[in-house]
Amino acid sequence: MKKVLFTLGVCLFGMLGVAQDTAKGVVYQDINKNGKQDRREKGIENVAVTNGVEVVLTDKNGKYSLPVSDDAIISVIKPSGYQVPVDANNLPQFFYIHKPNGSPKTKFKGVAPTGKLPRKINFGLFPIEESERFTSLIFGDPQPYTEEEVAFFAEGIVKELEGVENVSFGLSLGDLVGDNLDLFNPYILATKRVGIPWYNVLGNHDLNFDVKEDKYSDETFEAHFGPANYAYNVGKVHFIVLDDVLYPDPRDGKGYWGGFRDDQLAFVKNDLKYVPKDHLIVLAFHIPISEPKGDPFNDAHRQRLFDLLKDYPNTLSLSAHTHIQRQDFFDKSMGWHQDKPHHHYNVGTTSGDWYSGKLNKDGVPISTMRDGTPKGYAFIHFDGNQYRIAYKVAGNSDDYQMEIFAPKVLKKDKRTRSRLYVNYFMGSENDKLYYRIDGGDWKKMHYTREQDPAYEVGLYEWETSTTLMEGRRGSNAMESTHLWKAKLPTKLNEGTHKIEVKVTDRYGKTHTATSSYKILK
Structure with missing residues (x-):
């Protein structure tokens, strides 16, 4: 038995790096929203917390304990019926970054040294009345390469969504910017104007390209948005966000490849242990698992993901990246395990065809995509474990389909x-x-x-x-x-x-x- 436990420990430490410490804390009801646990604010039982690989549940007092390396992010997996706080830019604050020495030196700044691990890493959640019927707003590839294109994004997309009502949160599916990571902050300020909590996915144009290991390619992303792999619950829907950009390409060290690291798939496996089988699983990543041309995605990794989802009949996956719009359905002949095919939606982009085309009356490129899809965004309407998607063409009426x-x-x-x-x-x-x-x-x-x-x-x-x-x-x-x-x-x-x-x-x-x-x- 000791040998087995030692082997499991080595595997875990190999995924995390050398485990140096233990993170401890409490997930509690922050009733007065002051960011600290007051005497009458109780801990919340059975809330999932993760170090990016392992996932544990809080005990009856809301306490958790997780091993951490000197390059780790501890995050709470938001349970249904609660909301996580957001910062001044509407970015959800559900994580604590532990990098005592900071990020490796790169062209674009990563995480500053965080110092010694705190004695407690607590997460305050706000109780809310959360319906099983809700709507999310989905952006594909804002991808501005210049300040001018940030303005195109703000004027052509965000402006018509400012103050949007009855939408629980927004999610951008990667390529938040176009290689210039100094544009993260202008992108954040533009998206903030929508006025709702906003989650983000890492894309291949959001990377630190001057690194030699994939695990360091998201350092600047982490500094701005937190973990690139995380999860949260709303109603009867469980969202899993994953970085599916392997950089450098493990085959030849050049460019990137779609796929997952072992630690990411371990996170998915450990996360799903605590998700009811009748809930809807929504996966969000950047590179589509169904892109047909060339060899853009590791098919073996897709199959490993499908294997982890074999007991979940209700699923949906989202991607962007291609600057086209596409629906794909995976059945058993394609490695899917359920009778009901898996729906993969490759979402049309907010940048359209990279801000090309004629200018409209507001001086913003029309930017229709190469497959004839006008630029726009999607609303996903959830009802229990079911969903309905509506694509909205930017600057046009809802019925223009x-x-x-x-x-x-x-x-x-x-x-x-x-x-x-x-x-x-x-x-x-x-x-x-x-x-x-x-x-x-x-x-x-x-x-x-x-x-x-x-x-x-x-x-x-x-x-x-x-x-x-x-x-x-x-x-x-x-x-x-x-x-x-x-x-x-x-x-x-x-x-x-x-x-x-x-x-x-x-x-x-x-x-x-x-x-x-x-x-x-």
Whole structure:
């Protein structure tokens, strides 16, 4: 038995570094929100606390104890029915960083030396009335490379969300900035204006590139946002945030690769021990686990993650990174263990196609993405362990869910190769779109994998213009995963004819759009 315990200890210490001390403290009800435990403020039992690998529950008095190395972050996993404090910038304060010697020296400043481990690391939580029905706001890749692009983000995205109501928290899915980590603070100040608690994911453009080990690539991120791997609960939903950017790439030491370290997967395993099986598990990371081109993600790591989730029938995972929007569904043939497929949502970005395209009336780039998805953000509406996602196009109405591309004029009674195209931004090949002309019978559209012609028309305007255009040409079009097409009839009377399109989404809501074309002799 002693040999077994010694082996487990060595494994743990190998993940954490050499264990040098023990962190102790209390998770308590901070009724008066003064940041300290007063005499009448009781400890909270059965709250999970982690050192980034191990996860323990507080005892009946709210006490916990965890081993720590000289490079550790102790964090509380927010239980349902409580809120963690936020700082002046609306960043949740659920962690304590223990780096006695500070971060290694890098181009961008990391964590300053924290000194000796405190005698107690306490976490005060505020009791709240927390419904099982709530909404979160999701940003993909703000990714400004300059102060000007921070202003584009603030004016084009944040401005229309200032003072948003009935939203519990926001979450940015990485690439908070574009390599210049000095822009973290301007990004924070911009996002603060939304006015809700804001969580953040580490992206491949948020890294300390001048390090030789992956575990040090997030030092500046930690200094601004805390741990890159953490979890929290709201209602019957358990959120797990993970850094899935391996840098340097363990295969050749060059660039990065999508995947997880062993200590991260150990954290997930230990965390899930205390999550009820009927709860919804929402995983958030930056690089999608489903990106089809090349070899961007370690498939073996994805399978290890799926194995850890095998007893959880209700799941959702979120990513960004690609600057397109995509829905993927993993079934048993792809390594998923449940009968119900796992839904992976690659969210459209707030920077769109990297702040490219024409400028709108406010001087902000339109920045439609390469698959024809307009830039925007997502709302996820939760009800118990179920969810419904709504994508909101920035600067447009809530009901703008698809773009119709149709010829303007067709010749009467003549065959044509022209087609009606519809880009349904939240769609996948599982959806069925229908169209009709002039109120006639509804007909099914054909799902297709092509480049969005509406995006291409806008793109090639840059080549055909005889004058310089404001803004910057966008990226070349790529195959869209949410495009449908159909033939348009020409055996109609001369004049204008109405096109109607409808789809009922996977949550039962029907979306419609209209357009028109002319028939001439």
